Amino acid sequence: MAEQELIFVQDLDVHFDIGREGFGKSSARKVRAVDGLTLKIRPGETMGLVGESGCGKSTAGRAILRLVDPTRGRVMFDGQDLSALGPRGLRQMRKRMQIVHQDPYASLNPRMKVKDIVGESLIVHGLAKGRAVAPRVAALLETVGLGTEAMERYPHEFSGGQRQRVGIARALAVEPDFIVLDESISALDVSIQAQIINLLKDLQRDTGVTYLFISHDMAVVRHMSDRVAVMYLGAVVEMGPSESLYASPRHPYTRALLKSVPVPQVTAAGKPTLEGIKGELASPMEVHKGCRFCNRCPLVQDICRQSPPTLDVVTPGHFAACHFSDRLATAA
Amino acid sequence: MTGPLLSLRDLNVSFGQGRSAVHAVRNLSFDVARGEIVAIVGESGSGKSNAVLGLLDLVRAPGRRSVGQLVFDGEDLTGYGPRQMRRIRGRRIAMIFQDPMTALNPLLSVGRQMVDLGRQHLGLSRKAAWARGIEVLETVGITAAEARMKAYPHQLSGGIRQRVMIAMALICEPELLIADEPTTALDVTIQAQIIELVKDLQARLGLSIIWITHDLGVVAALADRVIVMYSGTQIEEGPAEALFNRTGHPYTEALLASMPRVDQAPDGALRTLPQGQREAPDGCLFRARCSYAEPQCAADRPALDSLAPGHRAACFRPDRQRQGAPSHG
Numbered sequence: 102m103a104e105q106e107l108i109f110v111q112d113l114d115v116h117f118d119i120g121r122e123g124f125g126k127s128s129a130r131k132v133r134a135v136d137g138l139t140l141k142i143r144p145g146e147t148m149g150l151v152g153e154s155g156c157g158k159s160t161a162g163r164a165i166l167r168l169v170d171p172t173r174g175r176v177m178f179d180g181q182d183l184s185a186l187g188p189r190g191l192r193q194m195r196k197r198m199q200i201v202h203q204d205p206y207a208s209l210n211p212r213m214k215v216k217d218i219v220g221e222s223l224i225v226h227g228l229a230k231g232r233a234v235a236p237r238v239a240a241l242l243e244t245v246g247l248g249t250e251a252m253e254r255y256p257h258e259f260s261g262g263q264r265q266r267v268g269i270a271r272a273l274a275v276e277p278d279f280i281v282l283d284e285s286i287s288a289l290d291v292s293i294q295a296q297i298i299n300l301l302k303d304l305q306r307d308t309g310v311t312y313l314f315i316s317h318d319m320a321v322v323r324h325m326s327d328r329v330a331v332m333y334l335g336a337v338v339e340m341g342p343s344e345s346l347y348a349s350p351r352h353p354y355t356r357a358l359l360k361s362v363p364v365p366q367v368t369a370a371g372k373p374t375l376e377g378i379k380g381e382l383a384s385p386m387e388v389h390k391g392c393r394f395c396n397r398c399p400l401v402q403d404i405c406r407q408s409p410p411t412l413d414v415v416t417p418g419h420f421a422a423c424h425f426s427d428r429l430a431t432a433a
Numbered sequence: 434m435t436g437p438l439l440s441l442r443d444l445n446v447s448f449g450q451g452r453s454a455v456h457a458v459r460n461l462s463f464d465v466a467r468g469e470i471v472a473i474v475g476e477s478g479s480g481k482s483n484a485v486l487g488l489l490d491l492v493r494a495p496g497r498r499s500v501g502q503l504v505f506d507g508e509d510l511t512g513y514g515p516r517q518m519r520r521i522r523g524r525r526i527a528m529i530f531q532d533p534m535t536a537l538n539p540l541l542s543v544g545r546q547m548v549d550l551g552r553q554h555l556g557l558s559r560k561a562a563w564a565r566g567i568e569v570l571e572t573v574g575i576t577a578a579e580a581r582m583k584a585y586p587h588q589l590s591g592g593i594r595q596r597v598m599i600a601m602a603l604i605c606e607p608e609l610l611i612a613d614e615p616t617t618a619l620d621v622t623i624q625a626q627i628i629e630l631v632k633d634l635q636a637r638l639g640l641s642i643i644w645i646t647h648d649l650g651v652v653a654a655l656a657d658r659v660i661v662m663y664s665g666t667q668i669e670e671g672p673a674e675a676l677f678n679r680t681g682h683p684y685t686e687a688l689l690a691s692m693p694r695v696d697q698a699p700d701g702a703l704r705t706l707p708q709g710q711r712e713a714p715d716g717c718l719f720r721a722r723c724s725y726a727e728p729q730c731a732a733d734r735p736a737l738d739s740l741a742p743g744h745r746a747a748c749f750r751p752d753r754q755r756q757g758a759p760s761h762g
Binding site for chain 2: 153154290291292294295296298299302317319320321323324325343344347348357358359360361362363364365366367368369371372373374375376377378381382
């Protein structure tokens with residue numbers, strides 16, 4: 102039997118109602134933030150989830166933790182269906198899964214000292230109480246590279262990078278099996294970003310924690326992830342091991358994304374040209390009859406406008422949802 | 434006319450008084466040649482944004498700005514007051530910002546804002562200003578320009594809004610365009626479109642550009658010459674090719690090595706800057722975080738010395754043996 106996955110997301114939809122369309126019409130308008138997402142995450146790996154703003158990656162991360170309720174589909178966590186759990190059961194599960202947000206200013210209570218921010222989750226989940234809390238917090242802060250003097254300080258006394266370390270310490274407090282990192286390092290300067298990336302990788306090596314690493318930054322995702330899923334308008338269009346997805350992308354959207362990223366390198370030949378991609382993201386309110394990428398795709402054919410491609414195997418473990426992924430096999 | 438389009442010497446911007454004063458920009462000096470794209474790169478707090486605010490005399494009180502010499506197109510602007518600077522800004526030196534929503538008026542249509550600019554700066558009639566607005570929208574690759582003129586800023590996507598900003602900056606045919614992180618808030622595919630547009634405008638219109646960014650990837654795609662800032666100081670300057678391939682300053686080297694690369698498989702941990710005092714009180718500013726620091730670095734402050742024609746770095750050991758330098762290209 103294949104290795105049991107820790108997370109199994111099956112056919113997940115998250116639609117948001119945004120009121121009715123105009124006067125006298127009855128059809129409710131919906132934003133299809135996540136639209137048929139299927140994803141498996143293995144224990145101890147980092148799954149990168151990458152895409153542009155509005156592609157649904159953050160909503161997907163939140164729905165996996167049941168921080169928003171899915172419209173359809175289910176999320177299995179270590180064999181248990183999260184949507185079937187009541188409040189008590191869900192609370193028990195929350196001990197095993199955590200999230201670190203993008204903005205450490207907004208996600209840390211400005212009126213609480215760091216020892217209380219980190220200690221709170223220990224107490225809430227019954228992992229420590231009374232005098233036992235402080236030494237646990239001190240150990241956690243040390244793990245993320247902050248000194249114990251940080252305990253008595255408030256969030257505003259820290260820099261952005263240090264604050265993000267506090268957020269990571271809080272997530273680690275419950276010794277989770279799974280952490281969703283939602284653009285957790287995007288707001289940091291590159292030199293600080295590098296420190297946090299190294300910290301996250303060290304923690305994973307030491308504890309075996311599983312990450313879902315959500316980011317718009319293709320370079321950071323490559324560095325962090327064992328496997329990567331590329332999202333476009335609510336669905337995964339390509340997924341595979343990092344090396345093969347970056348070395349030979351098989352979906353035209355992934356290819357375009359990669360060719361849009363400016364690389365910090367200049368040759369004697371002069372400035373590189375960024376090939377990029379035409380047009381902009383279509384509205385997530387539209388219902389897609391054919392391929393969701395067809396209006397921007399350089400390879401578009403009639404079939405793409407008629408029938409949606411399925412996420413098919415291109416090489417073992419590597420999937421792409423494109424009618425013409427074969428053509429990209431050699432073109433890379 | 435020969436000589437650089439812009440020549441700046443000893444720009445200082447500071448906030449606060451006496452011992453608690455913060456020196457956001459210290460003795461910044463550089464030239465911009467005609468048709469050249471100069472990138473100013475640095476992390477947050479490096480003074481890169483204050484550098485251009487100081488250049489344009491837009492530093493707000495209680496901040497203070499002083500400039501040794503500022504020459505633009507042969508005209509000495511050094512002693513110019515606010516009125517005289519206003520005649521230069523917008524018209525001959527235009528600026529675009531990171532967030533077009535704060536720079537565009539949300540209550541007025543794009544066309545109305547274009548017309549206002551054309552009438553005020555160029556003294557055009559309403560009709561002529563409208564035509565000029567359409568012309569510049571087409572210059573920046575906006576289709577259906579007539580319809581876009583009638584739209585309000587919130588009706589446009591982020592990428593189109595940034596194009597509109599650039600179009601507005603072009604109305605007066607400026608010689609110099611200053612852009613402060615204009616693509617940072619955009620998605621990478623849209624950023625690529627804007628970068629290629631700017632390169633194209635530079636080539637077609639012969640614009641000179643100062644582009645402020647924290648992203649060395651964007652620098653590589655765009656810049657002819659690069660200025661690296663650290664803690665208000667210019668620590669390295671040079672042609673892009675030299676700066677990326679024969680890096681002079683250890684800070685520039687560390688920045689490059691700490692960036693994950695989209696085009697290379699990861700090779701162990703990223704190099705990080707040692708945590709340490711950001712700004713040493715004496716000697717080299719960077720020495721507390723520098724892995725090459727030696728006694729001389731604490732004794733004297735290194736000057737911006739020439740390494741090769743046009744390439745300068747403020748380091749005593751620009752010829753050092755590189756530590757674990759990544760094998761770029």
